[in-house]
Amino acid sequence: MIHTEGIYKRYIPGVIPPKDRSDEDTFFVFYADKLLVKLADGKAMIPVVKDIKDLGLTCHHEQYLGIFESSHCYVAEALSEAKLQGDFYFKDLRSLFGHLDEDIFILAGKAIQILAWNQTHQFCGKCGSKTVTKEGERAKICPQCGFFTYPRISPAIITAVIRDGKILLAHSKNFKSNMYSVIAGFVEPGETLEECVKREVMEEVGIRVKNIKYFGSEPWPFPNSLMVGFTSEYESGEISVDGIEIDDARWYGIENLPEIPTRISISRKLIDCFIETQRK
Numbered sequence: 109m110i111h112t113e114g115i116y117k118r119y120i121p122g123v124i125p126p127k128d129r130s131d132e133d134t135f136f137v138f139y140a141d142k143l144l145v146k147l148a149d150g151k152a153m154i155p156v157v158k159d160i161k162d163l164g165l166t167c168h169h170e171q172y173l174g175i176f177e178s179s180h181c182y183v184a185e186a187l188s189e190a191k192l193q194g195d196f197y198f199k200d201l202r203s204l205f206g207h208l209d210e211d212i213f214i215l216a217g218k219a220i221q222i223l224a225w226n227q228t229h230q231f232c233g234k235c236g237s238k239t240v241t242k243e244g245e246r247a248k249i250c251p252q253c254g255f256f257t258y259p260r261i262s263p264a265i266i267t268a269v270i271r272d273g274k275i276l277l278a279h280s281k282n283f284k285s286n287m288y289s290v291i292a293g294f295v296e297p298g299e300t301l302e303e304c305v306k307r308e309v310m311e312e313v314g315i316r317v318k319n320i321k322y323f324g325s326e327p328w329p330f331p332n333s334l335m336v337g338f339t340s341e342y343e344s345g346e347i348s349v350d351g352i353e354i355d356d357a358r359w360y361g362i363e364n365l366p367e368i369p370t371r372i373s374i375s376r377k378l379i380d381c382f383i384e385t386q387r388k
């Protein structure tokens with residue numbers, strides 16, 4: 109069952125900006141990882157070029173993102189937090205979930221990753237020379253040695269493990285609350301996604317899994333992951349938590365689920381899919 113065929117409904121990616129800029133073009137501005145938004149009635153909106161001019165904000169590291177509805181979109185970093193007037197605020201991106209239009213929230217996640225990549229790849233990682241942006245591509249090239257870099261994405265797996273109508277949920281030491289979730293971890297160089305699923309589940313909770321099936325994927329911009337979701341079945345072993353990342357893990361039936369992730373994340377979609385299957 110694949111749950112994430114497409115995430116954008118109204119956005120067309122692009123790397124070549126138009127010749128002219130309109131005052132109504134959309135402008136994502138970050139300052140220290142916070143996004144500039146206009147707040148009104150519990151809703152957050154992304155400013156347009158005119159707003160940036162009116163606020164007197166000076167920005168750098170600008171990148172073109174493409175078209176949202178009929179508006180060209182850009183991202184840049186503000187040089188200082190400046191004195192904001194009206195209903196404009198710099199807000200932590202995560203805190204804006206549910207307040208921004210969903211397409212815009214996902215696009216803001218892309219925007220912050222492109223911005224961070226642009227900032228951290230000003231110099232060649234091989235010879236240290238100043239890089240230049242490659243025309244027509246989201247890439248940087250070193251004029252001295254020809255080394256190319258592209259925006260970095262770190263794939264991570266996330267898996268629901270099922271055993272006799274129960275799901276394996278774990279509490280991570282990093283969770284601030286008493287929340288339990290499915291197992292996740294970063295893919296290592298030289299392994300397949302399926303091997304990563306097996307390794308992560310074994311390392312974190314000591315369980316061997318089989319019958320690994322693709323479920324869906326989700327970009328996760330905190331900081332630059334792509335979460336690749338799978339379902340899997342218990343094969344053998346007894347739960348033994350690693351004590352480093354995971355401090356507790358148990359099998360849960362739908363009648364006694366613990367606190368689970370609330371936001372519309374792929375972890376929640378995996379757990380919801382398990383609940384649906386059990387109710388049938």
Ligand SMILES: [Zn+2]
Binds near residue numbers: 233235237251255
């Ligand atoms: Zn170089």
